[in-house]
Amino acid sequence: MGDIAIIHLGNIYLTAAEAALYTNNQAKAAEYVNVIRKRAALANREMAMTVTPSQVTVDFLLKERAGEHWRWYDLKRMGKLTKQYFQSTNQVVSVDFTDGT
Numbered sequence: 001m002g003d004i005a006i007i008h009l010g011n012i013y014l015t016a017a018e019a020a021l022y023t024n025n026q027a028k029a030a031e032y033v034n035v036i037r038k039r040a041a042l043a044n045r046e047m048a049m050t051v052t053p054s055q056v057t058v059d060f061l062l063k064e065r066a067g068e069h070w071r072w073y074d075l076k077r078m079g080k081l082t083k084q085y086f087q088s089t090n091q092v093v094s095v096d097f098t099d100g101t
Contacts, residue, residue, distance in 0.1 A: 009036070011065070011070070013032045013036045014065050016032045017032035017056065018058075021057070021061065026054065026056050027053045029053065029061075030051050030052060030053040033051055033056060033061075033064065034049075034050050034051060037049040037050065037051065058080075062074055062075070062078065062080065
């Protein structure tokens with residue numbers, strides 16, 4: 001059996017964008033996001049896919065990373081895995097949060 005990919009290049013760029021965002025460098029975060037968006041864009045549509053630094057927020061990155069199959073870990077790490085999140089995404093789930101979130 002050969003080597004298998006366990007992480008996508010897009011995930012690496014999005015992780016770098018998150019780090020840049022946490023160091024208050026939205027311009028660098030947007031630069032990282034735009035690298036992967038331009039790469040995935042249709043020919044002649046690169047500019048339509050470009051984001052500005054003011055658009056890059058934690059919630060924006062969560063949406064961008066949704067396809068990378070790390071949603072639960074991202075939500076937990078970013079403090080977004082709350083009772084309100086569970087209630088808004090699945091009202092059937094009963095979650096007991098003892099930490100008050």
